[in-house]
Each structure stands twice: as C-alpha cells, then as structure tokens.
Amino acid sequence: MGITDLLTDIWDTFSHPSPDAEAPPKPASGSDEESGDEANVNKADAKNSGDGEQGHEPSNEEEEEEEETVDPKDTLEDECKESKQCAPMKHHYDECVERVTGQIENDGKASEDCVEEFFHLAHCATQCAAPKLFAQLK
Known part of the structure; x- marks a missing residue:
C-alpha cells in the first residue's frame, strides 16, 4: 500500500456523501x-x-407580560465608552475611523x-462597566 492509496482512503473516509438522497420510507400502514x-x-x-375557536389564542395578560428586556x-458599556475613563481610547478610535474613511473616499480602499x-x-468599556453591573445584580 503506497502513500497515494493511504491518502485516497483517508479522503474517501472523510469526504461528504453525494447529494443524491434516498427515497423516504413508505408509511407502515401502506395506504x-x-x-x-x-x-x-x-x-x-x-x-x-x-x-x-381553532388553536390557542393568548389573553391580553400574556401579551402585556412579554415585554422585551434590555x-x-x-447600557453600562455605552455609558462607559463616553466616560472620562475611556476618553483616550475613544479619541484614538474616532481618529482611526476618520483616517480610514478618508482613505476609502480618496483611494477606494x-x-x-x-x-x-x-x-x-x-x-x-468592559472594565469600567463590570463593577457597576455586578453591583446591580447583587
């Protein structure tokens, strides 16, 4: 057995099956x-x-209870991004975005x-928000 036979066997083992599907089995009743x-x-x-009265219709109480939670x-991370603590990082990010946007407008890339x-x-933002978040959860 040569190396090519080994590689062929490995390829056949891990290759995907053909897209041709078999017919689904017929129902047991036969009719x-x-x-x-x-x-x-x-x-x-x-x-x-x-x-x-087909199906279940939810009452108004169920609809009112299903409010989307925030x-x-x-929220805390958004506040922290604007805080004094993260101001230098936000400044560097905003400058980079302006540079890249200008490059795309001028050169197309x-x-x-x-x-x-x-x-x-x-x-x-994560480091700033973590203590506040865990204080809220306690």
Whole structure:
C-alpha cells in the first residue's frame, strides 16, 4: 500500500456523501387513504371549526407580560465608552475611523483598519462597566 492509496482512503473516509438522497420510507400502514372512521372524525372537525375557536389564542395578560428586556451590560458599556475613563481610547478610535474613511473616499480602499483601537475601547468599556453591573445584580 503506497502513500497515494493511504491518502485516497483517508479522503474517501472523510469526504461528504453525494447529494443524491434516498427515497423516504413508505408509511407502515401502506395506504394514504383515510378509513371510514377517520373520514367521519374529519367531517365532524370541519363542522366544529366554524366556531372560530381553532388553536390557542393568548389573553391580553400574556401579551402585556412579554415585554422585551434590555441588557444592563450594554447600557453600562455605552455609558462607559463616553466616560472620562475611556476618553483616550475613544479619541484614538474616532481618529482611526476618520483616517480610514478618508482613505476609502480618496483611494477606494484603506491601507489599515481600526480593529486594534476598537478592542482597546471595548476592553476599557468592559472594565469600567463590570463593577457597576455586578453591583446591580447583587
């Protein structure tokens, strides 16, 4: 067995199966026709469905209780990004965004990105918000 045979076997083992699917198995009953009992039940259901009470309709109380909650972490981090503590990082990030935006407008592409500045700002905001967040959760 050569190296090519080994690589071929490995490729065959981990390759994806072909997109051709097998036919789904047929139902166990062997017939798609409804029996007499099923037909009677279906007719009775059709008559009763005229009442308009099909399915579950939630009450007004349930709708009022489902208010969307706001994550306090996001709120605290937004406040911290604007705080005096994170002002230097925000300043560097804003300058970078202006540089990159100018490069894109002039050249159609940018020679840099602001990922590093963004992460510094995000780290500062997280460090600032953490004590406030845990104080709220206690």
